[in-house]
Amino acid sequence: MYNIFGLLSEHLPRPLAIALCALWYAALFLGILALSFEPTAEFRYLNL
Amino acid sequence: MHFLSVEWLGWLFGVVSVYWILPKAWRDVFLGVITLGFLALYSPISAVSLTGLTVAVYFLCNANPLAGWRAMAAGGLVIAILLGFKAMLPSMDMEPGVVRDFVMPLGMAYYAIRFLSYIIDRYKGTLETHRLKDFFLYQFFLPTIVVGPIHRFPAFFNDLKYKRWDASNISLGLQRILYGYAKIVILGNYLIEGVLASHVAALHETNAALATYLDVVIRGLNLYFQFSGFSDVAIGFALLLGYRVMENFNWPYLAKNISEFWRNWHISLTSFAREHVFSLVFAMSRNQYAAIFGTMVFIGVWHELSWRYLVWGAVHGVATMIWAAVNNFQDRRGIAIRNPVLRPFRDAFCILLTVHFVWLSFVIVREPTFPDVLDVYGTIFVYWWL
Numbered sequence: 539m540y541n542i543f544g545l546l547s548e549h550l551p552r553p554l555a556i557a558l559c560a561l562w563y564a565a566l567f568l569g570i571l572a573l574s575f576e577p578t579a580e581f582r583y584l585n586l
Numbered sequence: 587m588h589f590l591s592v593e594w595l596g597w598l599f600g601v602v603s604v605y606w607i608l609p610k611a612w613r614d615v616f617l618g619v620i621t622l623g624f625l626a627l628y629s630p631i632s633a634v635s636l637t638g639l640t641v642a643v644y645f646l647c648n649a650n651p652l653a654g655w656r657a658m659a660a661g662g663l664v665i666a667i668l669l670g671f672k673a674m675l676p677s678m679d680m681e682p683g684v685v686r687d688f689v690m691p692l693g694m695a696y697y698a699i700r701f702l703s704y705i706i707d708r709y710k711g712t713l714e715t716h717r718l719k720d721f722f723l724y725q726f727f728l729p730t731i732v733v734g735p736i737h738r739f740p741a742f743f744n745d746l747k748y749k750r751w752d753a754s755n756i757s758l759g760l761q762r763i764l765y766g767y768a769k770i771v772i773l774g775n776y777l778i779e780g781v782l783a784s785h786v787a788a789l790h791e792t793n794a795a796l797a798t799y800l801d802v803v804i805r806g807l808n809l810y811f812q813f814s815g816f817s818d819v820a821i822g823f824a825l826l827l828g829y830r831v832m833e834n835f836n837w838p839y840l841a842k843n844i845s846e847f848w849r850n851w852h853i854s855l856t857s858f859a860r861e862h863v864f865s866l867v868f869a870m871s872r873n874q875y876a877a878i879f880g881t882m883v884f885i886g887v888w889h890e891l892s893w894r895y896l897v898w899g900a901v902h903g904v905a906t907m908i909w910a911a912v913n914n915f916q917d918r919r920g921i922a923i924r925n926p927v928l929r930p931f932r933d934a935f936c937i938l939l940t941v942h943f944v945w946l947s948f949v950i951v952r953e954p955t956f957p958d959v960l961d962v963y964g965t966i967f968v969y970w971w972l
Binding site: 569 | 761764765767768771772775776
């Protein structure tokens, strides 16, 4: 599930897989930055 | 400093950097001391209770072979402290607050399970020889101290002895942390709690039943993204330090039955419950259904010692018993859909049925009172019949 590079490099040339992987991680990182790192709601799965 | 804030992330990378720069012999001691300092700063009661329990359990279990009374005393001590704090909880303000955060140990339900797992393994005699320092480092392992996953001592001890700098682990760890943040921030907070919830809020005036149903869906999805996101961050953080921590989720909302759901949801807890609670009840009762029910009730009250969690656990227990009975019946009669055309429809129906059961059951523990729970069910189901 988490190994996007492994999945891409099986079907695409290695340089293209690296480029797509880099774009994917950059998009995720920028998305997180843009939406603020701070969780908007306190997550508390357990009360204790 | 909020957990997962920018400051927290900076602190995490600072800890990882210093950890790998230090001489090998000092790394884990540094990590243990940092965790103790973290607890002392944010939850002094946790630092005191965890230190006391670690020393007490280690010395109670420090015998080979371990006598039954010693194991019972250690287990009883852990359970008594856990139940004591859990019993105090309903009398306190349910909202996180300064007083409650100061009084309630951080992550106690998690480390109670770690203690019990350790005591059982010591009693069975399956653990390698180790020192108090190793056990202390296991209990004071920073990545998993707040929200798990509940990793086991044997795996931890193995990594403690043999871990080394590995660039692929660092890469995997960073990837997991990024995915964890993406689940929490992009999927959970922004898409589910932000965009989708605001649309649903507007729907309440025109179609209360649909809006209430979608609220239930939103809560179910958000819980998964938040919880699995936090688990990803913990697993990634552990990888940065050279440790492999147990996976906690495996696409649980795509489970085709309730039994499969519980094998894929909060795996570190359910595997403990299956190995120790299910086996124990089954050994005593010789009854599969009693063992299933007992295990699910245990999982329920582990979350919180209250009626609502007891009922939630019992509801899941009954559902899992029904599934087990259906499964046994199908196996005996050899009933199975073998038509390749029908099978995808059967699977889709089973997935939808399971996930809706799970989401609707969360209402029991999310709503403050039982009349509120009935109100939600009434709004969703009765509305369509009127």
